[in-house]
Amino acid sequence: MKTQLTHIPGKPRIKAPGAPEVRVKILNAESVAEIQKQMVRFPIRRSAILPAITVANRQLGYLSAEVYEEISEITEIPVSQIAEAASFYTLFPKKPRGKYLIMVCDNISCALCGADAMIKYLEMKLGIKRGETTEDNLFTLGTAECLAGCSAAPMMQVNDRYYENLTPAKVDKLLEELKSKE
Amino acid sequence: MAEYKLLFRNIDEPDQHTVKGYESRRGYIAWRKALTSMKPDEVIAEVKTSGLRGRGGAGFPTGVKWSFVPKDSPKPRYLICNADESEPGTCKDRVLLERDPHAMIEGMAIGSFAIGSHLAFVYIRGEFDYSIAIVEKAVEDAYKAGHLGKNIYGTGYDLEMIVYTGGGAYICGEETALINSLAGERGMSSMRPPFPAIEGLYGCPTIVNNVETLACVPHIINRGGEWHKKIGTEKSPGTKLFSLTGHVNRPGNYEVELGTPLSYLINELGGGIKDGNKLKAVIPGGASCPFLSADQVDTPLDFEAMAEAGSMLGSGAVIVMDERTDIAWVTYKLIKFFKHESCGKCTPCREGTKWLTMMIERILRGDGKEGDLDKIADVCDNILGRTICPLGDAAVMPIISVLQKFRGDFEKHIKGKKKIEMEQFSFA
Numbered sequence: 001m002k003t004q005l006t007h008i009p010g011k012p013r014i015k016a017p018g019a020p021e022v023r024v025k026i027l028n029a030e031s032v033a034e035i036q037k038q039m040v041r042f043p044i045r046r047s048a049i050l051p052a053i054t055v056a057n058r059q060l061g062y063l064s065a066e067v068y069e070e071i072s073e074i075t076e077i078p079v080s081q082i083a084e085a086a087s088f089y090t091l092f093p094k095k096p097r098g099k100y101l102i103m104v105c106d107n108i109s110c111a112l113c114g115a116d117a118m119i120k121y122l123e124m125k126l127g128i129k130r131g132e133t134t135e136d137n138l139f140t141l142g143t144a145e146c147l148a149g150c151s152a153a154p155m156m157q158v159n160d161r162y163y164e165n166l167t168p169a170k171v172d173k174l175l176e177e178l179k180s181k182e
Numbered sequence: 183m184a185e186y187k188l189l190f191r192n193i194d195e196p197d198q199h200t201v202k203g204y205e206s207r208r209g210y211i212a213w214r215k216a217l218t219s220m221k222p223d224e225v226i227a228e229v230k231t232s233g234l235r236g237r238g239g240a241g242f243p244t245g246v247k248w249s250f251v252p253k254d255s256p257k258p259r260y261l262i263c264n265a266d267e268s269e270p271g272t273c274k275d276r277v278l279l280e281r282d283p284h285a286m287i288e289g290m291a292i293g294s295f296a297i298g299s300h301l302a303f304v305y306i307r308g309e310f311d312y313s314i315a316i317v318e319k320a321v322e323d324a325y326k327a328g329h330l331g332k333n334i335y336g337t338g339y340d341l342e343m344i345v346y347t348g349g350g351a352y353i354c355g356e357e358t359a360l361i362n363s364l365a366g367e368r369g370m371s372s373m374r375p376p377f378p379a380i381e382g383l384y385g386c387p388t389i390v391n392n393v394e395t396l397a398c399v400p401h402i403i404n405r406g407g408e409w410h411k412k413i414g415t416e417k418s419p420g421t422k423l424f425s426l427t428g429h430v431n432r433p434g435n436y437e438v439e440l441g442t443p444l445s446y447l448i449n450e451l452g453g454g455i456k457d458g459n460k461l462k463a464v465i466p467g468g469a470s471c472p473f474l475s476a477d478q479v480d481t482p483l484d485f486e487a488m489a490e491a492g493s494m495l496g497s498g499a500v501i502v503m504d505e506r507t508d509i510a511w512v513t514y515k516l517i518k519f520f521k522h523e524s525c526g527k528c529t530p531c532r533e534g535t536k537w538l539t540m541m542i543e544r545i546l547r548g549d550g551k552e553g554d555l556d557k558i559a560d561v562c563d564n565i566l567g568r569t570i571c572p573l574g575d576a577a578v579m580p581i582i583s584v585l586q587k588f589r590g591d592f593e594k595h596i597k598g599k600k601k602i603e604m605e606q607f608s609f610a
Contacts, residue, residue, distance in 0.1 A: 046366030089349025109427035146270040160311035
């Protein structure tokens with residue numbers, strides 16, 4: 001899709017003389033290509049920050065200062081602007097997490113339908129507290145604020161999928177399924 | 183007044199999310215009509231006549247908002263569809279995004295034409311992976327079918343559309359924060375005026391409308407503003423989607439005519455309170471709205487009647503609580519949400535929500551003191567009306583209402599040292 005209408009190229013980053021070259025090492029070729037594609041979609045380049053960090057997060061599962069440097073290298077957007085935006089949003093974890101990120105909504109509508117009990121059940125099943133990762137690095141358990149699944153409460157998000165109308169039996173089945181994939 | 187399916191008329195059709203399915207049910211006729219036979223001013227006039235009011239929470243008249251865009255400005259204009267649905271209890275826009283995305287796209291196209299925009303954005307919250315995929319596909323298909331792109335329907339009008347995904351921040355549902363987020367900055371709200379219609383995205387005139395609002399627009403263009411005005415009440419015309427959640431037998435999304443009594447939604451459509459319990463309280467419009475007590479359950483669901491009852495229609499998230507619910511605990515759930523989502527720009531909101539959370543948590547732990555409730559009321563008073571955006575107000579308005587209506591629930595904890603087992607909640 002071509003959406004370049006009033007593209008004003010951003011100013012290239014000025015490197016101090018003798019500053020070391022940052023080479024892209026962490027991000028793979030696919031992510032780099034995707035970020036480059038995002039760069040020309042918007043009237044101003046800075047709008048590509050959020051899409052770029054989303055791409056990086058999809059590949060790595062979390063962000064770090066090194067990743068900001070690399071995005072900056074690719075997009076020529078100052079690294080401060082990238083870090084500034086990335087640190088604001090909850091969807092971009094700053095430390096590694098398990099393969100499956102389980103986010104259980106514990107906001108009002110879900111809470112009224114037993115979300116707290118569901119979180120406790122998951123803590124017991126996985127043997128971890130919320131905010132922790134299992135030893136095999138498979139599951140990270142967390143709570144989320146409203147995920148707009150309120151009419152099918154309680155609900156949770158596991159990576160990119162929603163699981164609604166949760167019951168202990170459904171949770172058991174899902175955990176078994178995910179474990180058996182390993 | 184009862185259930186009225188306008189936006190939800192076709193959502194159960196399995197192919198409604200495809201461009202073919204949508205076209206087969208009179209889809210894109212309004213867009214073609216607007217573009218080929220109407221002037222932008224006529225479109226705005228029609229929407230003004232319809233009396234359509236924003237469905238995101240504030241209820242501002244859509245046609246009036248559109249007319250604020252300066253006609254003589256040499257700058258490009260932008261239209262943004264606010265699909266950052268994250269008001270606790272609200273799950274209506276997600277249904278539209280997943281099952282009828284073209285209605286929103288058509289509404290956006292008509293809106294863009296009305297304000298003279300050639301670039302429109304759909305700002306979707308980042309958690310909606312499935313919805314994002316559906317909407318991206320829908321936009322792509324709309325391009326292929328000639329509803330978007332260059333020289334649409336041979337009129338010479340160009341319109342591009344970009345699907346933009348957010349990073350998980352409630353505040354980005356507020357229009358100035360959304361605009362800042364889209365510009366690659368932190369999603370913090372800005373002072374108004376200047377209003378986005380004058381100076382918004384990239385400093386250019388920008389209109390931000392909710393998904394549901396835009397989905398209403400094709401119907402108005404097809405059948406006329408006068409027709410739309412006849413639905414609902416005089417000052418709140420049209421239908422509205424309500425997300426019915428909490429202690430009801432049939433939670434779900436329902437579309438009713440504005441002005442329908444709240445009790446009809448809860449009892450007739452929702453099948454009444456779960457387990458035959460009695461009703462204790464209702465939040466009629468999402469976590470930012472003051473509570474209604476059980477005796478107010480016959481209040482009509484429209485902007486005026488809700489304001490008169492001391493609450494708001496908000497985003498249409500009806501959260502039902504039965505007699506066993508501890509309102510103090512509910513209040514804690516609400517305030518911890520606002521503490522988490524405060525962007526931190528204004529001191530009263532940033533510090534106030536934190537202190538409110540800590541105080542209410544302490545009360546729930548059984549360590550409440552005499553005078554705590556007055557202190558909570560005092561903090562609320564120092565936030566209300568003292569922040570740039572409505573998040574501060576949204577955080578304290580429910581608390582102010584529960585202190586009036588359900589004070590006993592707090593006193594039980596303070597006087598009786600009633601304890602609730604508290605969990606560590608934060609995880610970022």
